[in-house]
Amino acid sequence: MQIKKDDYCYKAESVDDLRDIVFQAIDEVSEELREISLKIHDNPELGNEEKFAHELLVNYLRKKGFNVTPSAYGLETAFVAEFQSKTGEGRVVSFNSEYDALPDIGHACGHNLIAITGVGAAIGLKAVLEKFEIEGIVKLFGTPAEESSFGKIDLIEAGAYKDVDVSLMLHPHVHNGAFGNFLALNSTEVEYFGKSAHASGAPWEGINALDAIVLAYNNIGLLRQQNLPTNRVHGIITNGGSAPNVIPDYTSGKFYVRGRTSEDLKLLCSRVQKCFEGAAEATGAKLKTEWSREVYDVKINSPLATRYETYSSQRFGTKFPSSEQQSSISFGTTDQGNVTYVVPGIHPTYNIFESPSKVRNHTLEFAKQAETKFAHEKTIEATKSIALVGLDILIDDKFYKEVRKCFET
Numbered sequence: 350m351q352i353k354k355d356d357y358c359y360k361a362e363s364v365d366d367l368r369d370i371v372f373q374a375i376d377e378v379s380e381e382l383r384e385i386s387l388k389i390h391d392n393p394e395l396g397n398e399e400k401f402a403h404e405l406l407v408n409y410l411r412k413k414g415f416n417v418t419p420s421a422y423g424l425e426t427a428f429v430a431e432f433q434s435k436t437g438e439g440r441v442v443s444f445n446s447e448y449d450a451l452p453d454i455g456h457a458c459g460h461n462l463i464a465i466t467g468v469g470a471a472i473g474l475k476a477v478l479e480k481f482e483i484e485g486i487v488k489l490f491g492t493p494a495e496e497s498s499f500g501k502i503d504l505i506e507a508g509a510y511k512d513v514d515v516s517l518m519l520h521p522h523v524h525n526g527a528f529g530n531f532l533a534l535n536s537t538e539v540e541y542f543g544k545s546a547h548a549s550g551a552p553w554e555g556i557n558a559l560d561a562i563v564l565a566y567n568n569i570g571l572l573r574q575q576n577l578p579t580n581r582v583h584g585i586i587t588n589g590g591s592a593p594n595v596i597p598d599y600t601s602g603k604f605y606v607r608g609r610t611s612e613d614l615k616l617l618c619s620r621v622q623k624c625f626e627g628a629a630e631a632t633g634a635k636l637k638t639e640w641s642r643e644v645y646d647v648k649i650n651s652p653l654a655t656r657y658e659t660y661s662s663q664r665f666g667t668k669f670p671s672s673e674q675q676s677s678i679s680f681g682t683t684d685q686g687n688v689t690y691v692v693p694g695i696h697p698t699y700n701i702f703e704s705p706s707k708v709r710n711h712t713l714e715f716a717k718q719a720e721t722k723f724a725h726e727k728t729i730e731a732t733k734s735i736a737l738v739g740l741d742i743l744i745d746d747k748f749y750k751e752v753r754k755c756f757e758t
Contacts, residue, residue, distance in 0.1 A: 374476035393450030396494030439484025459521035527654035555596030568624035
């Protein structure tokens with residue numbers, strides 16, 4: 350069947366045929382995707398060590414007819430899988446798959462499910478490009494180390510997204526929505542250098558590095574009183590000294606700073622840095638801070654987000670809070686935020702619990718839920734919904750223009 354195109358979009362009477370093909374293709378691989386999800390869940394790997402998941406996904410995508418590049422863009426456990434229409438032209442719709450786990454608690458953020466959402470959505474669009482004469486390219490990025498070193502930033506810097514028109518991905522949660530807040534993040538390693546002395550015999554001869562880091566910690570605690578409720582600061586002392594009868598000459602800590610926006614984050618990081626500096630000044634210890642690269646907030650593209658919620662509610666009866674209600678919810682941080690500053694994108698969450706739950710991501714309870722059949726069923730529904738958004742990017746010129754306008758303003 351050939352799809353005819355007018356000045357704006359493909360004929361409405363043909364769109365349902367395209368959507369049916371997307372759904373059918375995803376349904377046909379649903380059990381295969383569940384098997385992949387469970388294998389990744391049962392073999393958790395930390396960031397940049399996801400060799401099992403990488404090989405599993407690369408081999409599967411090759412069997413499904415994608416052109417796959419393993420160890421892509423200089424990252425050993427990254428990959429890119431691509432399929433293009435016969436013309437080799439058209440817009441480029443990309444999806445992201447994550448598959449790294451957390452220390453000790455495994456897939457407590459459900460990345461085994463995120464892995465198959467990207468795979469399933471890419472397969473859905475590939476089926477349309479194969480069966481109809483539609484211009485377009487679908488790309489699936491395997492993005493390692495989201496929980497640790499933020500692999501998508503490495504991919505951005507290597508140019509992975511430079512030819513991409515939109516970036517779509519999903520995240521399992523206890524909330525349904527495409528307008529929730531993902532916070533910007535920066536982190537720092539903090540070190541204080543003092544002078545050791547006998548803690549009983551001559552403590553006045555020392556410079557107490559432990560006092561410095563404790564004072565810094567308390568300074569930050571007081572800073573919270575005048576901090577925006579959407580911002581976060583949290584940290585630990587990683588080295589507090591070696592013996593109680595010795596004035597510590599060295600201490601260290603690690604702190605995370607999060608803001609609702611990148612602008613909020615920069616202001617807060619400056620204030621936190623002053624907390625560290627004030628502690629050094631007060632104690633006489635020398636300070637060294639090493640800030641990491643910034644992870645941005647998710648720049649929500651309203652047309653993409655609205656279209657995703659429309660498909661999910663109409664096709665599967667999903668209930669969504671209003672966008673205003675969703676904007677009051679703050680999630681964690683994701684390097685998908687950095688991607689949304691480069692290309693239009695979204696990062697919707699979908700609920701994998703059968704009844705209202707107080708369980709949150711990064712817990713053993715969430716890891717257990719991420720392997721259930723119900724979680725898989727909801728993952729397939731969300732995958733179909735976001736695949737339809739990607740389809741609209743390929744065939745609906747007016748919609749794509751709205752997406753670009755939102756991104757550029």
